[in-house]
Amino acid sequence: GQQLNQSPQSMFIQEGEDVSMNCTSSSIFNTWLWYKQDPGEGPVLLIALYKAGELTSNGRLTAQFGITRKDSFLNISASIPSDVGIYFCRNTDKLIFGTGTRLQVFP
Amino acid sequence: GAVVSQHPSRVICKSGTSVKIECRSLDFQATTMFWYRQFPKKSLMLMATSNEGSKATYEQGVEKDKFLINHASLTLSTLTVTSAHPEDSSFYICSLWDRTKGQYFGPGTRLTVT
Numbered sequence: 001g002q003q004l005n006q007s008p009q010s011m012f013i014q015e016g017e018d019v020s021m022n023c024t025s026s027s028i029f030n031t032w033l034w035y036k037q038d039p040g041e042g043p044v045l046l047i048a049l050y051k052a053g054e055l056t057s058n059g060r061l062t063a064q065f066g067i068t069r070k071d072s073f074l075n076i077s078a079s080i081p082s083d084v085g086i087y088f089c090r091n092t093d094k095l096i097f098g099t100g101t102r103l104q105v106f107p
Numbered sequence: 108g109a110v111v112s113q114h115p116s117r118v119i120c121k122s123g124t125s126v127k128i129e130c131r132s133l134d135f136q137a138t139t140m141f142w143y144r145q146f147p148k149k150s151l152m153l154m155a156t157s158n159e160g161s162k163a164t165y166e167q168g169v170e171k172d173k174f175l176i177n178h179a180s181l182t183l184s185t186l187t188v189t190s191a192h193p194e195d196s197s198f199y200i201c202s203l204w205d206r207t208k209g210q211y212f213g214p215g216t217r218l219t220v221t
């Protein structure tokens with residue numbers, strides 16, 4: 001069935017470093033959403049993307065909707081310890097969540 | 108503040124018993140509610156979609172007789188795991204959707220079946 005593959009699966013970085021992760025699909029989508037899930041909590045929406053090529057920022061977070069409409073990227077600049085969590089991409093076409101990228105930030 | 112609440116936040120039960128999880132909308136009337144299940148270190152998997160006043164639509168592979176969903180009002184949906192077994196242990200998350208407000212996720216309920 002449909003699947004959104006995220007890469008990398010896990011990241012371990014030093015505080016202050018930048019982070020980049022991506023999400024790819026075999027199908028074309030009209031909307032990309034990025035969520036963060038803290039341990040033991042539900043996911044929280046970070047950024048929503050609605051058209052191909054769109055680049056949107058939310059504080060230190062920047063996300064882009066790929067031109068092919070089959071991928072999206074999320075970048076976090078100058079990471080801090082509270083960025084720890086699992087980041088999921090998701091589309092609203094099929095209500096599918098990506099496989100997730102687990103981020104660990106060390107002080 | 109929180110838009111969606113779930114109760115309980117954590118539950119431990121014996122194998123064979125049934126467990127009810129509540130999902131409440133605190134801020135708006137949700138016409139549609141979703142239930143997800145998340146196994147450790149895995150992504151959220153959609154279990155079912157429920158519309159107020161009608162039967163829930165279950166995803167392929169999810170047993171409707173085992174996971175009973177009742178969307179009795181625009182602010183409350185319940186998920187009952189019947190005759191729970193250890194393999195049902197998981198993190199269950201509800202989500203509400205309204206066409207003007209968008210979609211919000213609950214804080215989740217961790218179920219452990221011993």
